[in-house]
Amino acid sequence: NLFDSICHSFGTVATGGFSTKNTSIAGYSGYIQYVVGIFMFLSAASFVVFYYILKRNFSRVKANEELWFYILFTTIAVVAVTMLLHTGTDSNFEVAFRHAFFQVTSTISTTGFATTDYNVWPQAALVMIFLLMFAGGSTGSTTGGIKMARHLIALKNLRNVTVRLLHPSAVIPVRLNGQVVPDNINSLMTVFILLYLIIFIAGTLIISVSGIPAIEAAGSSVSALSCVGPSFGASGNMGNYAHFNAIAKVTMVMLMIIGRLEIFTILALLTRTFWKK
Numbered sequence: 001n002l003f004d005s006i007c008h009s010f011g012t013v014a015t016g017g018f019s020t021k022n023t024s025i026a027g028y029s030g031y032i033q034y035v036v037g038i039f040m041f042l043s044a045a046s047f048v049v050f051y052y053i054l055k056r057n058f059s060r061v062k063a064n065e066e067l068w069f070y071i072l073f074t075t076i077a078v079v080a081v082t083m084l085l086h087t088g089t090d091s092n093f094e095v096a097f098r099h100a101f102f103q104v105t106s107t108i109s110t111t112g113f114a115t116t117d118y119n120v121w122p123q124a125a126l127v128m129i130f131l132l133m134f135a136g137g138s139t140g141s142t143t144g145g146i147k148m149a150r151h152l153i154a155l156k157n158l159r160n161v162t163v164r165l166l167h168p169s170a171v172i173p174v175r176l177n178g179q180v181v182p183d184n185i186n187s188l189m190t191v192f193i194l195l196y197l198i199i200f201i202a203g204t205l206i207i208s209v210s211g212i213p214a215i216e217a218a219g220s221s222v223s224a225l226s227c228v229g230p231s232f233g234a235s236g237n238m239g240n241y242a243h244f245n246a247i248a249k250v251t252m253v254m255l256m257i258i259g260r261l262e263i264f265t266i267l268a269l270l271t272r273t274f275w276k277k
Helices: 002-013 030-043 047-054 058-063 065-088 093-108 123-135 148-166 183-209 214-225 246-261 263-269
Strands: none
Touching: 002 030, 030 093, 047 058, 065 093, 065 123, 065 148, 093 123, 123 214, 148 183, 183 214, 183 246, 183 263, 214 246, 246 263
């Protein structure tokens, strides 16, 4: 109906993931699941890309490395999960592809919608979903997570380190979209990812100490920090966090705030210099 359509449209485009149904998108037809999946994929792209498209500046779109890295990353993840579901469950290829496409885009875009209970998936597919929770969409989008640009810069740094092992005197600047990334920005990217992992581990330890199983605690920690929503086990995409005690819930709240505002913003708020005139 119109009301459900409007609510799910807002939840999709804003990558919020709120549904009017307890079963999320699972109760709707395959057609609707494809439509929501496609728009989740589009919503995880940078708003800058859509601006260039509206301005018919297609050369800028073509030169946007993060966009193509995002498309390639998502495609590889969808293909991998599709094959795992097709070979590891009794689903036919179309159903396996639809669930894989939807859950991968839902996780990368940090929307959190669901078409099926992935707790019953093969373990390898669950590991894929867990790792994708760290990913995030493009910078300049409403998604959470580490973001594609940071992953891309990290991979370029890894490539440069490998090259320098063979050619110690080589000077290889990191470039993004054809422009050199300044050393201070490059360092901040590395520090951000390191802090992200440290906060994730701390959140996992606190939640697990409160009595939550380790796998569910780890999933809940990264899910909150990346603003994805669902975790695994009882708090999976067909469950909720009602069974968490006060300590675990407060930890989740703090992780969600850190993930939404991003780490450096929180650190700036905690410094005395920020509050001085």
